[in-house]
Amino acid sequence: MTDTTDFFLASVEPHIRTEGRMLFEIDGRRLDINLQHPHERAYAAKLLFKAKHPQSDVDAFLLRRFVRPGDAVLDAGANIGFTAIEMLQAGARTVLAVEPVPSICQRLRSIEGRGVRAINRAISSNIGNAPLILSTLHNQGSSLKKELTEVFPTVFGESHQTVEVQLTTIDLLTETFGHLDVWKLDVEGAEADALRGAKHTLSTNPPRVIIAELYDRFYDEFHQLVLPTHPFAYRAFITREGYELVLKDPSTQPTDEMHHTSPMYVFLAESPTSTPITSAESKSSWLRRRLESVLKPS
Secondary structure: OOOHHHOEHHHHHHHOOOOOEEEEEEOOEEEEEEOOOHHHHHHHHHHHHOOEOHHHHHHHHHHHHHOOOOOEEEEEOOOOOHHHHHHHHOOOOEEEEEOOOHHHHHHHHHHOEOOEEEEOOEEOOOOEEEEEEEOOOOOOOOEOOHHHHHHOHHHHOOOOEEEEEEEEOHHHHHHHHOOOOEEEEOOOOOHHHHHHOOHHHHHHOOOOEEEEEOOHHHHHHHHHHHOOOOOEEEEEEEEOOOOOEEEEOOOOOOOOOEOOOOOEEEEEOOOOOOOOOOOOOOHHHHHHHHHHHHOOOO
């Protein structure tokens, strides 16, 4: 029998129907998957065939690497809850799953309980209301930021569809639910705003790890905001040879040796002594970044 763990999504996706729904039970949780959406078909392929899917596997690899048993984790941009389940499987005790789109959050609530708390809000720099621009291509990618529609015009369409959503901040979430050890921010261009809404938490009780999806135009601003508390930064890749997670200097660009995924970064509060510095980053650059985080500008 062929080892299905060698299959990649592209080899099995043509055999998965593109309409209808499938219900999976994962660790006692019932996850409803809508096969109309490409990323949900990818989830189905992973669950049915153990297919490799770098785009979502990079998330899973990062969670396995950085979530510790007993952690409380923030899943900002939780979608239908697949990642929240992966967080629990990685050892999280609790997951605060925050999803702004009301119809998607309703599906997220199907896995709520026993460690998962679903919250129908958009994370931003302040509390209030704002229009959320909806993806017309799939049910991922909805954004508070008009700039993201310029990066991915086909995702949002020529005529933008919006829905009014309630905003929250990480400061309010931590005040309400307590300390969060790991933050995963996938909030479609609003990552810097999420940090602005976390000023108090970052200054008094910061997370150990921040994992964020950051496209080029959003990276520099985010990095400057997080640098004082999380001076150790990596960009995450999955290698083609060995299919392993590697962490590189954040300036590293993808090569043919890496699978193509959205740009994922890890920001650490403390030096990762258990992770060797990669060849792409010298000790001097680590020291320089550490100094920049504590010295006043000249």
